[in-house]
Amino acid sequence: MDLSYGKQYEEFRAQVQEFLGKHWPPKGADAELPKEEGRRRFRALATEQGYLSRSIPKRYGGSEQEPDEIKANIIREEFRRVHAPGDVTGIGTMMLVPTLLEKGEEWQKEKFVGPTIRGEIGWCQGYSEPGSGSDLASLKTRAELVGDEWVINGQKIWTTTALNADYMFCLCRTEPEAPKHGGISYLLIPMKQPGIEVRPLRQMTGGADFNEVFLTDAKTPKDWIVGKRGEGWLVSRATLKHERNSIGAAATSTAMLAGLVHLAKTTKRGGKPCIEDPEIRQRLVAIEGYVRSHEYSGYRQLTLNSRGESPGILQLMNKLMSTNIGSEVAKLALDVLGEDGLLDAQAGEEMVMLPAGNRSWIAQYMYSLGIAVAGGTANIQRNVIGERGLGLPRDVFADRSPAK
């Protein structure tokens, strides 16, 4: 065992640091550019160096690097250290681009990949529907081919960034006679058109990060389909051999724990810092047991992934580990906050003397539940761990088998 990255990688780290020293924050004439333009130029330089868009072929605007999770992690660490812009985040780069690269037509890759990874166009995901959550393949939004256009009718929900998105990648039922999974197609749909209405969905936190999207005779060209008709389910499950971020999830957990320890040190109860309270100390260390388990399991996954070996059941656990930790952290934070736990995170600042830090912990108390549900509920994660990890039999649902 050796927890250092090794000589070869420390040399790589030095190169990244040298590059950042030269280019971030922007120097010389670049420093005069408007902020967004400065970030754009920096990203272009970093891509040229092979630091960004590493899994994207050069002909679509990426840097086409050999997969190397350790290098990717070093880049993230060093970029984060100096607050340099990293890869454009969001559902377009995370989900659509890998899907297009695997399953898209050449013209689709040329048209969409470059602008998406440069952040010039934004996407939203049209998967969930009011009646189709965990049982996604039961979705009912219909698309019919009329002449050279798909005409789409239905409703999507939990659609993050729908208000600002330029396009939606959307699962629609195009073959109503086909069995459940076989009747779905993967369409790309322009968002700025009369047939689409976006309504923000207010969350329990009071904020509105999600939307409902109503499609009423919305239209998209005939060839804006990824894969063939009826292959949408398979297309949406296309997995990519791109770099996994197995340390990323644990980094969030360790940062949350550090924040919680800070909160407990700086918040007083009965005139003494909360961190001196025996119960709070016990709970903090109990949480740390899970956090370090997650963190060190991340080291192990990084090692195995970088060798092309499978980390097995561990990689199925990352989301549920994060969720469980997030939930325990949020609960303990609310105890530390004491009476501030009565207040609304969104309350006007003139009304209450609530420090910004406490405000975000109160919000986190509810957000931690949103995270537990988003992208596959904790119970669905348990199914995955049980079935794919432990080899337990799948649930007996007659309509679950057809898509292979």
Added chain:
Amino acid sequence: MNFELSEEQQLLQQTVRQFLEKECPATQLRAVFEGETGFEPSLWKGMVEMGLAGLHLPEAFGGAGLEMIDLALVSESLGWGAAPGPFLGNALGGLAILLAGSDEQKQRWLPRLAGGDAIATVAFDEAGGLWQPEEWALKGSRTLTGSKLNVPFASLADVIVVGLAGGELALVEKGASGIEIRSMEGVDRGRRIDRVSFDGTPAQALPQGAEASARVRDAGLVLLAADAFGAGSRLLDMCVKYAKTREQFGVTIGHFQALKHQLANMAIEIEPARALYWYAAHAFDHIPKQAPRSAALAKAHLGERAMQVARDSVEAHGGIGFTWECDVQIWFKRAMFDRAFLGTPSIHRERAAKLAGW
């Protein structure tokens, strides 16, 4: 970055497991568990022949000169097999003599321990749960008077490393005058514990005891964490097997989400904690600043996790899980030992908090 076992380490674990499957299958294990002494000489002899008794002792003393991670991997495998015998006390006693003994003491004991010609154990606990070196109250140097509790296999041991006030350590040899050893009827019948009383019993101080005793304790915490991981992962295996074979309502019970989710929760409790004990074992030799706290954290966490998995395992087996017949009880008690020996999880959580400066 390399946080994975080497081929040699994987082979070591595999060898120990195969040995236990062959030499200590369920029927044999149960016979020892239910027997008079909890000790099977041929099984211990086999372990000694594999080099397990001196794995961490220098080659100059007949050991294998390996690191804490290797010893911990063996401990995991023994927990996995619920292997009865004096491995833990023998390993800690040997380490204490190595770290704190004079040349003469090392020469006298270590080759014999590594070669299986003698067995060592450690006497740390005093009434009131005083496990930690800074808590030991027993006084004396050349002779000891007082008693120690929860001493693993004291009746077998040729030499007992006794913890004294000030974190000092002393050796007491088998048959020394004034020593009285009585079984305490411990719950884990694969690792018997005794009460050891001294009455003017001759003892020999280990010169570096005060400097070494905390480190011996930390080693114990790592080994117990590893053992707990082994026991917890074995229990999970047993439950998964049962869920795949036991039928109710015409299907195997693993089909039912209630059980599937319980097993998934058990898996997520135990599996990630493997890396926690690896890290603590690695830190023991390579990251000295983090070693004490990592050991405390691993022991607290795994003591708790393995115990919860054991409780869930009884439930997952239904009525049969509550019987003496069912092997779950053997690992359940293994987990009870790992949880309580050298101090319960809450004790080590508080220590971890202090060590962080909280």
